[in-house]
Amino acid sequence: ETGVTQTPRHLVMGMTNKKSLKCEQHLGHNAMYWYKQSAKKPLELMFVYSLEERVENNSVPSRFSPECPNSSHLFLHLHTLQPEDSALYLCASSQDRWGNSNQPQHFGDGTRLSIL
Amino acid sequence: GENVEQHPSTLSVQEGDSAVIKCTYSDSASNYFPWYKQELGKRPQLIIDIRSNVGEKKDQRIAVTLNKTAKHFSLHITETQPEDSAVYFCAGRPDDKLIFGTGTRLQVFP
Numbered sequence: 001e002t003g004v005t006q007t008p009r010h011l012v013m014g015m016t017n018k019k020s021l022k023c024e025q026h027l028g029h030n031a032m033y034w035y036k037q038s039a040k041k042p043l044e045l046m047f048v049y050s051l052e053e054r055v056e057n058n059s060v061p062s063r064f065s066p067e068c069p070n071s072s073h074l075f076l077h078l079h080t081l082q083p084e085d086s087a088l089y090l091c092a093s094s095q096d097r098w099g100n101s102n103q104p105q106h107f108g109d110g111t112r113l114s115i116l
Numbered sequence: 117g118e119n120v121e122q123h124p125s126t127l128s129v130q131e132g133d134s135a136v137i138k139c140t141y142s143d144s145a146s147n148y149f150p151w152y153k154q155e156l157g158k159r160p161q162l163i164i165d166i167r168s169n170v171g172e173k174k175d176q177r178i179a180v181t182l183n184k185t186a187k188h189f190s191l192h193i194t195e196t197q198p199e200d201s202a203v204y205f206c207a208g209r210p211d212d213k214l215i216f217g218t219g220t221r222l223q224v225f226p
Contacts, residue, residue, distance in 0.1 A: 004159075042120070043160075043205065043216040056213065090159070097212045104150060104162040105214065 003027045006091050006108035013081070014116050021076040021111045023091030031097040032074040033105065034066060037088040049074060050097040078113075086115045118143040118210040122217030129196050130225055137220045139206035140188040146208035146215075149189050151180060154219075155202045163204075164191070196224045 004025045013019050025032065034046040048056035049068040063085075065077040074091055088110045095103035119142040129135050139149075150165035166173045166180045166189065173180050177196075182189040193200055201224045207214040 040125075040218065042218050045213060048213070104165065107152075107159040107161070109159045 003106050004091060004093055004108035006111055008111060010112045012114045012116060015081060018079040021089055023074040023108055025072055025093040027093060027106060029093035029095050030071055031094045032068060033092040034076050035090040035092065037090055048097055055097060081115045083115050086113055088112050118146060118208055118215040120206060120208045120215050120217045122206050122220055124220060126221045128223045131196060131198060133196055135193045135196050135222055137191045137204055138188060139217050141208040143210040145210040148209040149182060150207050151191050152205045153202045160205060198224050198226050200224050
């Protein structure tokens with residue numbers, strides 16, 4: 001399944017670097033999500049966009065800055081990250097954020113981020 | 117807010133045996149419970165889900181049961197195969213967000 005594509009797959013960066021993660025979905029969905037996946041922790045929802053408007057920000061530090069230029073693309077801009085930010089960052093999309101039709105979230109393969 | 121607890125964190129079974137993973141949730145407003153499977157280095161993928169108006173759902177070797185009164189739901193995998201080895205996540209949805217459990221690492225030994 002290639003409905004949700006994330007790039008890069010792996011990223012190593014220093015704490016002072018600036019980088020961006022990219023997510024693209026080809027499913028015609030209207031909602032997109034960023035999750036953080038750390039070892040032995042639940043998937044943590046970071047941001048939700050619905051129709052290109054941010055509708056959720058779960059108290060994420062400002063060193064993470066999302067951008068949704070259109071309903072098919074989602075970015076996560078990173079700057080001055082900390083070692084504890086090392087994790088797998090997963091993008092997902094769904095038909096709509098309410099899921100009234102119970103359309104499942106489709107995930108990308110993630111970006112494995114390592115902060116030196 | 118919703119809290120989803122998942123047990124066990126690891127589970128090892130012999131090929132052909134059954135595996136059961138259990139989750140409990142706290143928010144009675146949760147009305148949708150999906151299960152995702154994540155193989156090593158791969159994306160989470162939905163394998164089965166259940167809505168709160170249904171007590172059980174089955175899809176070949178996989179089944180999910182829901183007890184709304186007790187606020188718990190379980191994943192049952194019968195006749196396990198080595199390719200079932202993965203991390204399984206449950207989730208509850210009290211509003212427009214999925215709240216995930218911590219995951220269960222299932223290992224099926226041939």
